Amino acid sequence: MLSLQSLSMRYGNGQDAVQAVGDVTLDVREGEFLTIVGPSGCGKSTVLQMIAGLMQGTSGQVTMRGRPVQAPPEGLVYLFQQYSRSLFPWMNVRDNVMFGMGGQPGVDRRQAMQSCEEYLTLVGLEGMGDRFPWQLSGGMQQRVAIARALAASPQVLLLDEPFSAVDALTRAVLHDLVLDVWQKRGLTVVLVTHDVDEAVYLSDRIALLGPRPSRVAHVYDNPLPRPRDPVATRACPEFSRLRGELLAHLLGRQP
Numbered sequence: 264m265l266s267l268q269s270l271s272m273r274y275g276n277g278q279d280a281v282q283a284v285g286d287v288t289l290d291v292r293e294g295e296f297l298t299i300v301g302p303s304g305c306g307k308s309t310v311l312q313m314i315a316g317l318m319q320g321t322s323g324q325v326t327m328r329g330r331p332v333q334a335p336p337e338g339l340v341y342l343f344q345q346y347s348r349s350l351f352p353w354m355n356v357r358d359n360v361m362f363g364m365g366g367q368p369g370v371d372r373r374q375a376m377q378s379c380e381e382y383l384t385l386v387g388l389e390g391m392g393d394r395f396p397w398q399l400s401g402g403m404q405q406r407v408a409i410a411r412a413l414a415a416s417p418q419v420l421l422l423d424e425p426f427s428a429v430d431a432l433t434r435a436v437l438h439d440l441v442l443d444v445w446q447k448r449g450l451t452v453v454l455v456t457h458d459v460d461e462a463v464y465l466s467d468r469i470a471l472l473g474p475r476p477s478r479v480a481h482v483y484d485n486p487l488p489r490p491r492d493p494v495a496t497r498a499c500p501e502f503s504r505l506r507g508e509l510l511a512h513l514l515g516r517q518p
Protein backbone atom coordinates (compact mmCIF):
# COMPACT_ATOMS: atom_id res chain seq x y z
CA MET A 264 0.00 0.00 0.00
CA LEU A 265 2.72 2.44 1.10
CA SER A 266 6.40 2.20 0.41
CA LEU A 267 9.09 4.39 2.00
CA GLN A 268 12.33 4.14 0.06
CA SER A 269 15.56 5.49 1.58
CA LEU A 270 13.69 8.44 2.99
CA SER A 271 15.74 11.20 4.61
CA MET A 272 14.96 14.67 5.91
CA ARG A 273 17.24 17.54 6.86
CA TYR A 274 15.75 20.71 8.31
CA GLY A 275 17.56 23.99 7.72
CA ASN A 276 20.99 24.65 6.28
CA GLY A 277 24.59 25.10 7.35
CA GLN A 278 25.40 25.06 11.06
CA ASP A 279 21.73 25.10 12.05
CA ALA A 280 20.85 22.06 9.93
CA VAL A 281 19.18 19.16 11.71
CA GLN A 282 19.37 15.77 10.04
CA ALA A 283 16.06 14.49 11.43
CA VAL A 284 15.60 11.33 9.37
CA GLY A 285 18.66 9.37 8.23
CA ASP A 286 17.56 6.62 5.86
CA VAL A 287 14.18 5.03 6.39
CA THR A 288 13.01 2.15 4.23
CA LEU A 289 9.72 0.50 5.14
CA ASP A 290 6.69 -1.09 3.48
CA VAL A 291 3.18 -0.76 4.88
CA ARG A 292 0.89 -3.56 3.75
CA GLU A 293 -2.69 -3.06 2.59
CA GLY A 294 -5.08 -3.33 5.54
CA GLU A 295 -2.46 -3.61 8.26
CA PHE A 296 -2.11 -1.67 11.51
CA LEU A 297 1.53 -0.59 11.65
CA THR A 298 2.99 1.44 14.49
CA ILE A 299 6.20 3.48 14.43
CA VAL A 300 7.96 3.87 17.78
CA GLY A 301 11.33 5.36 18.61
CA PRO A 302 13.13 7.67 21.03
CA SER A 303 11.92 11.23 21.43
CA GLY A 304 13.04 13.48 18.59
CA CYS A 305 14.12 10.63 16.30
CA GLY A 306 11.91 11.88 13.47
CA LYS A 307 8.69 9.84 13.82
CA SER A 308 6.35 12.76 13.11
CA THR A 309 8.60 13.90 10.28
CA VAL A 310 8.31 10.45 8.69
CA LEU A 311 4.52 10.51 9.08
CA GLN A 312 4.28 13.97 7.53
CA MET A 313 6.34 12.78 4.57
CA ILE A 314 4.03 9.76 4.17
CA ALA A 315 1.08 12.20 4.20
CA GLY A 316 2.66 14.29 1.45
CA LEU A 317 2.69 17.31 3.79
CA MET A 318 6.39 17.73 3.04
CA GLN A 319 8.98 16.22 0.74
CA GLY A 320 12.04 14.39 2.01
CA THR A 321 15.54 15.66 1.28
CA SER A 322 16.06 12.39 -0.56
CA GLY A 323 14.23 9.14 -1.17
CA GLN A 324 10.55 8.80 -1.90
CA VAL A 325 7.18 7.62 -0.64
CA THR A 326 4.79 5.77 -2.93
CA MET A 327 1.15 4.91 -2.35
CA ARG A 328 -0.05 2.00 -4.48
CA GLY A 329 3.03 2.53 -6.65
CA ARG A 330 2.47 6.27 -7.26
CA PRO A 331 4.91 8.83 -5.83
CA VAL A 332 3.41 10.91 -3.01
CA GLN A 333 4.17 14.57 -3.72
CA ALA A 334 1.10 16.15 -2.08
CA PRO A 335 -1.57 14.78 0.28
CA PRO A 336 -3.02 11.90 -1.77
CA GLU A 337 -6.71 11.20 -2.11
CA GLY A 338 -7.86 8.52 0.29
CA LEU A 339 -5.33 9.41 2.98
CA VAL A 340 -6.23 11.23 6.19
CA TYR A 341 -3.87 12.55 8.89
CA LEU A 342 -5.11 12.82 12.46
CA PHE A 343 -3.13 15.15 14.70
CA GLN A 344 -2.35 14.71 18.38
CA GLN A 345 -3.97 18.03 19.30
CA TYR A 346 -7.69 17.68 18.67
CA SER A 347 -8.06 21.32 19.67
CA ARG A 348 -6.02 22.19 16.60
CA SER A 349 -7.98 19.98 14.24
CA LEU A 350 -11.56 20.95 15.22
CA PHE A 351 -13.07 24.32 14.34
CA PRO A 352 -14.34 25.88 17.59
CA TRP A 353 -16.91 28.05 15.78
CA MET A 354 -18.58 25.02 14.16
CA ASN A 355 -20.79 22.59 16.00
CA VAL A 356 -19.91 18.90 16.06
CA ARG A 357 -22.13 18.11 13.06
CA ASP A 358 -20.54 20.78 10.88
CA ASN A 359 -17.06 19.73 11.98
CA VAL A 360 -17.78 16.15 10.91
CA MET A 361 -19.46 17.27 7.69
CA PHE A 362 -16.37 19.32 6.91
CA GLY A 363 -14.60 15.97 6.61
CA MET A 364 -16.93 15.05 3.75
CA GLY A 365 -16.28 18.38 2.05
CA GLY A 366 -16.17 18.35 -1.69
CA GLN A 367 -17.34 14.77 -2.13
CA PRO A 368 -19.25 14.88 -5.39
CA GLY A 369 -22.91 13.92 -5.42
CA VAL A 370 -23.44 14.19 -1.64
CA ASP A 371 -26.34 16.52 -0.82
CA ARG A 372 -26.77 18.12 2.61
CA ARG A 373 -29.50 15.75 3.79
CA GLN A 374 -27.42 12.68 2.84
CA ALA A 375 -24.38 14.27 4.45
CA MET A 376 -26.30 14.91 7.69
CA GLN A 377 -27.47 11.30 7.79
CA SER A 378 -23.94 9.98 7.23
CA CYS A 379 -22.72 12.41 9.87
CA GLU A 380 -25.11 10.88 12.43
CA GLU A 381 -23.83 7.42 11.48
CA TYR A 382 -20.22 8.49 12.09
CA LEU A 383 -21.17 10.07 15.40
CA THR A 384 -22.92 6.85 16.42
CA LEU A 385 -19.85 4.86 15.40
CA VAL A 386 -17.69 6.89 17.79
CA GLY A 387 -20.31 6.82 20.55
CA LEU A 388 -21.49 10.44 20.18
CA GLU A 389 -24.98 9.93 18.79
CA GLY A 390 -27.22 12.95 19.25
CA MET A 391 -24.27 15.29 20.06
CA GLY A 392 -24.25 17.05 16.69
CA ASP A 393 -25.54 20.38 18.04
CA ARG A 394 -22.84 20.76 20.68
CA PHE A 395 -19.72 22.79 20.14
CA PRO A 396 -16.21 21.32 20.63
CA TRP A 397 -15.60 23.50 23.70
CA GLN A 398 -18.68 21.95 25.37
CA LEU A 399 -17.10 18.48 25.19
CA SER A 400 -14.43 16.69 27.23
CA GLY A 401 -11.00 16.08 25.69
CA GLY A 402 -11.83 12.44 24.93
CA MET A 403 -15.12 13.43 23.29
CA GLN A 404 -13.35 16.04 21.16
CA GLN A 405 -10.89 13.42 20.02
CA ARG A 406 -13.83 11.17 19.07
CA VAL A 407 -15.23 14.02 16.97
CA ALA A 408 -11.83 14.35 15.29
CA ILE A 409 -11.88 10.58 14.58
CA ALA A 410 -15.45 10.82 13.21
CA ARG A 411 -14.37 13.68 10.98
CA ALA A 412 -11.35 11.73 9.74
CA LEU A 413 -13.61 8.74 8.95
CA ALA A 414 -16.16 10.98 7.21
CA ALA A 415 -13.53 11.59 4.54
CA SER A 416 -13.81 7.83 3.74
CA PRO A 417 -10.08 7.25 3.92
CA GLN A 418 -8.29 4.10 2.83
CA VAL A 419 -5.23 5.10 4.83
CA LEU A 420 -5.39 6.69 8.28
CA LEU A 421 -2.23 8.30 9.69
CA LEU A 422 -2.35 8.85 13.45
CA ASP A 423 0.23 11.08 15.13
CA GLU A 424 0.01 10.30 18.86
CA PRO A 425 -3.75 10.84 18.84
CA PHE A 426 -4.27 9.30 22.29
CA SER A 427 -1.52 10.97 24.28
CA ALA A 428 -3.54 13.97 25.48
CA VAL A 429 -6.40 12.01 27.07
CA ASP A 430 -6.64 10.17 30.38
CA ALA A 431 -5.78 6.47 30.62
CA LEU A 432 -9.37 5.20 30.71
CA THR A 433 -10.47 7.31 27.73
CA ARG A 434 -7.34 6.16 25.93
CA ALA A 435 -8.30 2.51 26.43
CA VAL A 436 -11.81 3.21 25.07
CA LEU A 437 -10.40 5.09 22.06
CA HIS A 438 -7.97 2.22 21.36
CA ASP A 439 -10.87 -0.21 21.01
CA LEU A 440 -12.87 2.29 18.99
CA VAL A 441 -10.04 2.72 16.49
CA LEU A 442 -9.46 -1.05 16.30
CA ASP A 443 -13.18 -1.59 15.67
CA VAL A 444 -13.31 1.01 12.91
CA TRP A 445 -10.06 -0.24 11.38
CA GLN A 446 -11.46 -3.77 11.16
CA LYS A 447 -14.95 -2.82 9.98
CA ARG A 448 -13.69 -0.44 7.29
CA GLY A 449 -10.63 -2.42 6.18
CA LEU A 450 -8.38 0.64 6.65
CA THR A 451 -4.62 0.73 6.51
CA VAL A 452 -3.40 2.51 9.67
CA VAL A 453 0.03 3.96 10.46
CA LEU A 454 0.31 5.16 14.06
CA VAL A 455 3.17 7.10 15.63
CA THR A 456 3.46 6.77 19.39
CA HIS A 457 5.83 6.97 22.37
CA ASP A 458 3.75 4.43 24.21
CA VAL A 459 5.13 0.90 23.91
CA ASP A 460 2.07 -0.64 25.62
CA GLU A 461 -0.21 1.07 23.11
CA ALA A 462 1.96 -0.07 20.18
CA VAL A 463 1.80 -3.71 21.29
CA TYR A 464 -1.93 -3.62 22.04
CA LEU A 465 -2.94 -2.14 18.68
CA SER A 466 -0.52 -3.24 16.00
CA ASP A 467 0.07 -6.03 13.53
CA ARG A 468 3.67 -4.89 13.16
CA ILE A 469 5.86 -2.38 14.99
CA ALA A 470 8.68 -0.50 13.28
CA LEU A 471 11.29 0.67 15.76
CA LEU A 472 13.32 3.69 14.70
CA GLY A 473 16.81 4.27 16.06
CA PRO A 474 18.02 7.61 17.42
CA ARG A 475 18.32 10.64 15.14
CA PRO A 476 19.20 10.62 12.28
CA SER A 477 16.82 7.69 12.27
CA ARG A 478 16.81 4.39 10.44
CA VAL A 479 14.53 1.41 10.95
CA ALA A 480 16.32 -0.56 13.66
CA HIS A 481 13.89 -3.47 13.67
CA VAL A 482 10.40 -4.45 12.54
CA TYR A 483 8.56 -6.64 15.05
CA ASP A 484 5.74 -8.99 14.02
CA ASN A 485 3.03 -9.01 16.65
CA PRO A 486 1.75 -12.55 17.28
CA LEU A 487 -1.07 -11.50 19.64
CA PRO A 488 -4.44 -12.83 18.44
CA ARG A 489 -7.42 -10.64 17.54
CA PRO A 490 -9.90 -9.51 18.63
CA ARG A 491 -7.88 -7.87 21.38
CA ASP A 492 -9.20 -7.14 24.81
CA PRO A 493 -7.85 -4.42 27.10
CA VAL A 494 -7.46 -6.83 30.03
CA ALA A 495 -7.00 -10.32 28.54
CA THR A 496 -4.55 -9.24 25.82
CA ARG A 497 -2.32 -7.48 28.34
CA ALA A 498 -2.30 -10.65 30.46
CA CYS A 499 -0.82 -12.74 27.60
CA PRO A 500 2.84 -13.75 28.05
CA GLU A 501 3.44 -12.65 24.44
CA PHE A 502 2.32 -9.13 25.37
CA SER A 503 4.92 -8.84 28.13
CA ARG A 504 7.62 -10.42 25.99
CA LEU A 505 7.14 -8.03 23.06
CA ARG A 506 6.71 -5.01 25.33
CA GLY A 507 9.91 -5.99 27.18
CA GLU A 508 11.88 -6.42 23.93
CA LEU A 509 10.80 -3.02 22.66
CA LEU A 510 11.59 -1.30 25.95
CA ALA A 511 15.01 -2.97 26.15
CA HIS A 512 15.76 -1.82 22.61
CA LEU A 513 14.62 1.75 23.36
CA LEU A 514 16.68 1.85 26.56
CA GLY A 515 19.75 0.63 24.67
CA ARG A 516 19.96 -2.64 26.59
CA GLN A 517 19.78 -4.75 23.43
CA PRO A 518 23.02 -5.93 21.77
Ligand SMILES: Nc1ncnc2c1ncn2[C@@H]1O[C@H](COP(=O)(O)OP(=O)(O)OP(=O)(O)O)[C@@H](O)[C@H]1O
Binds near residue numbers: 275281283303304307
Ligand atom coordinates in the same frame (compact mmCIF):
# COMPACT_ATOMS: atom_id res chain seq x y z
N1 LIG B 1 10.04 22.33 11.18
C1 LIG B 1 11.17 21.99 11.77
N2 LIG B 1 12.28 22.76 11.64
C2 LIG B 1 13.47 22.41 12.20
N3 LIG B 1 13.64 21.28 12.92
C3 LIG B 1 12.59 20.47 13.07
C4 LIG B 1 11.30 20.79 12.51
N4 LIG B 1 10.43 19.77 12.84
C5 LIG B 1 11.15 18.91 13.56
N5 LIG B 1 12.42 19.32 13.70
C6 LIG B 1 13.50 18.60 14.42
O1 LIG B 1 13.64 17.32 13.80
C7 LIG B 1 13.84 16.31 14.77
C8 LIG B 1 12.76 15.26 14.64
O2 LIG B 1 11.50 15.84 15.00
P1 LIG B 1 10.17 14.97 15.02
O3 LIG B 1 9.11 15.84 15.60
O4 LIG B 1 9.93 14.39 13.68
O5 LIG B 1 10.58 13.80 16.01
P2 LIG B 1 9.65 12.82 16.87
O6 LIG B 1 10.35 11.52 16.93
O7 LIG B 1 8.27 12.82 16.31
O8 LIG B 1 9.67 13.57 18.26
P3 LIG B 1 8.79 13.31 19.59
O9 LIG B 1 8.92 11.85 19.89
O10 LIG B 1 9.45 14.15 20.63
O11 LIG B 1 7.39 13.74 19.26
C9 LIG B 1 13.86 17.02 16.11
O12 LIG B 1 15.20 17.27 16.48
C10 LIG B 1 13.13 18.32 15.85
O13 LIG B 1 13.58 19.35 16.70
